[in-house]
Amino acid sequence: MGGGFLAVPALVTVLAFEMQAAVGTGLLVITANSLASLATRSGAAVSLDWAVIGPFVATAVLGAWDGKRLAAKVSGPRLQRVFALVLLAVAAFMLVDAAT
Template identity: 70%
Template sequence: MSALVLALAAGAVIGLALGALGGGGSVLAVPALIYLLGFDPVGATTASLVIVTLTSVTALVAHGRDGNVRWRTGLLFAAAGIGPAMLGGALAARIPSGVLTAAFALVAGAAAVRMLRSRPAAEGPVAVRPVRAASVGAGLGAVTGVLGVGGGFLAVPALVGVLGLRMRNAVGTSLLVITVNSLAALATRAGTVQHLDWAVVGPFVAAAVLGSWDGKRLSEKISGNTLQRIFAVLLLAVAAFMLIDALR
């Protein structure tokens, strides 16, 4: 199968995940770029940031229009994560590929377990604690910078389990966090972006953007609790595969 077809197929799936789940795009993009398209781990994390940033902006517009974005909470998360994301991005190139892959798998697995164990958030208004939101946001920013992920697969469980947002609001709000954190991490990798294979990354992005619109429509038809469990099971599967590969 050609690289173009693989890029289009993987991009569509990742866009669907971002649009429906508010995360999961980067946790899928990195292994897709490594195992399907032959990118090295550092190149894959940089390409993933480009793909997820552009796709998240598209999905954010749709969710924001429907009132699913908690802007204050998202901006607190994002602002706290900018510095750590930039620092993590600068450090990423110094970390061995095997360690980077294993760390990615462990973080994804921990987030999945937390989501499976958490209870559905209560309906109605939720009081956001600024200090708590900022501290969690800083941690997400650091993970974004080092692992080359948008942070949505961590932001969604944090917004649901730590701050108590409803799943639909967490999905929309996480897209704001993803966009800002990814842009901050990319700022430290500007020198590596020009070396990406844009014949692969370009179609990947296009398919992901289109897929995000379908994902948004899917999120309107499936309950928040079901979305949370689908997201968690997906993360566990990807984490297990990557950890096994890293330990070989």
């Protein structure tokens, strides 16, 4: 779980970003963080398993592309409601996982 679930609401409430801009900014920060981590690991003695990394990268790129396309069709308030529902679902899953 990345920090996007905290960054997006903070960008919307504290910095008054529109929802679409907050989601895009959150994804940009996560991407930069991931690239920095990947660059750091690539300099280490441990080799990277591209058979594992590749599908994650491909899925992230396709998800970002589809997300951008869908975000243009969804209003800000509706996107906020969907984000809140997803956040609640993740919180419930984490609570159940921690209890078991």
